[in-house]
Amino acid sequence: MTARRERSRGGARAGSGARRNPSQRRDRTGETVARPKVERVAFDLAGDAPAVVLNPERERSLLRGHPWVFSGAIDRVYGDPGSGATVRVMTADGRAAGLGAFSPQSQIRVRLWTRDAAAVIDGAFFRERVRAAIERRRALLGPESLAACRLVHSEADGLPGVVADRYGDVVVAQFTSAGAERWRDAIVDALEAETACRAVYERSDAEVRELEGLEPRTGVMRGALDRGPVEMVEHGLRYRVDVARGQKTGFYLDQRDNRARVRDLAREADVLNCFGYTGGFALAALAGGARSVVSVDSSADALALARENLDANRLDAARAEWVEADVFQHLRQLRDAGRSFDLIVLDPPKFAPTAAHAERAARAYKDINLLAFRLLRHGGCLVTFSCSGGVSADLFQKIVAGAAVDAGADAQVLARLQAAPDHPVMLAFPEGEYLKGLILKKF
Ligand code: SAH
DSSP states (O other), X not given: OHHHHHHHHHHHHHHHOSOOOTTEEEOTTSOEEEOOOHHHHHHHHTTSSOEXXXXXXXXXXXXXXXXXXXXXXXXXXXXXXXXXXXXXXEOTTSOEEEEEEEOTTSSEEEEEEESOTTOOOSHHHHHHHHHHHHHHHHHHSOHHHHTEEEEEEGGGGTOTTEXXXXXXTEEEEEEOSHHHHHTHHHHHHHHHHHHOOSEEEEEEOOGGGGGGTOOOEEEEEEEOOOSSOEEEEETTEEEEEOTTTSSTTSSOGGGHHHHHHHHHHOTTOEEEEESOTTTHHHHHHHHTTOXXXXXXXXXXXXXXXXXXXXXXXXXXXXXXXXXXXXXXXXHHHHHHTTOOEEEEEEOOOOSOXXXXXXXXXXXXXXXXXXXXXXXXXXXXXXXXXXXXXXXXXXXXXXXXXXXXHHHTOOEEEEEEEEOOTTSOOOTTOGGGOOOEEEEEEEO
16 A cells, blocks of 8 residues: 555656645645645534545545545544445545545445435435436436336446346346445335336346455345346337346447347348357348348257247247357358358357456457458348456457458458447446447448
8 A cells, every 4th residue: 555655756756847746736826735634624523424535646536436446545534434334535634525435345445325415325316316217217228228228327327236137027136346235125125116117127146246355146126027038129010038047137228229229230131140148149130021030049948049039029030040069169160151141240248348358358359250250251241249347448449450361361440349328338437338339331
């Protein structure tokens, strides 16, 4: 800790030139003023809620609107806050920067609930946050999409660690931070009240909970759920969603509008749909008039549901082929068999959850994109995605460009894709921008 502080101080000195007394800082006019002692802040807070005081060299990001405080950015903690407790976040010179949830085990030690230090964090606060999030969707989406959409998207809706997806009259909620866990009941009450849904099902089984010291938990939280999948409609197509055993909360709602793009590209096309899950892109392509669609996924359960989804929409089953296989291997088999396609979709799982995995992920992205370029006919389109938070849109395009070069393919960027608007991104929180895609036309 000391070493880290010393290093960052050194960095600051390098910029400003002169060595400064650490108990002094410059105000806006450049005058050197005495910095109030942190002890004074403690005195002011006596008897008040627990508080964290930021390291003066590390408070910039929070003051610029980022909602996280890393453990290394905290100078002192007052009051002994437990997991998920509300803490006041103070700058080194004693200003209140907001209220957040404390997470003693996570490197992300505090996630901010609000910048209004006078706010009260209680059930009514969460009811209002949930109401506002749903209201924003109402302004964005038509009635059909509103019935199957992401209602709450974590930091972007002022509810870090909370995700809520609606599938018809069932809401699936996921809590992945200590603060979200602490207020879970209040948030679920709000979701139930604001949506009048039949059931709320919990899918708090994401791995990231471990980093917060939380056990996985799943099950019905409110109402009752029949056995078997829940029904939803997306762009006129019916999908069955297994909210209890499916991946994430059951369906990849973030690809809604990108599936519509694929539908528009699919007329008369031979389509290869890699990482097909429960048939999202496959059904979209068939509805768009595809001649044939080969879908590849390693999950037999997902493919079984994909077949049911196809039947539920009375699409021509003879045009659809479902292959249970590893995409990396199957692409090679298709190449060796001399197969080719007019439209290829690559929608792999998260290869790089954080930037630390970026290099290995880059190799995996390059591999599948290179093979896809080889399998693509001239004039055909590759629709390729990355949902890795650790790979930026810029880096992803570079990786795909490298794949095209190695495949000897010339390609044009027809469009850049992102998650549907019910998965918003805050400008001050670029980490929230996880899904990026490209539509590329091969010459
Ligand atoms: N395109 C889908 C979502 C894909 S999610 C949609 O629109 O709904 C990623 C999918 O990749 C999952 O279904 C998972 O089972 C599958 N998967 C993960 N690794 C795989 C691999 N190596 N080979 C084949 N499928 C894989």
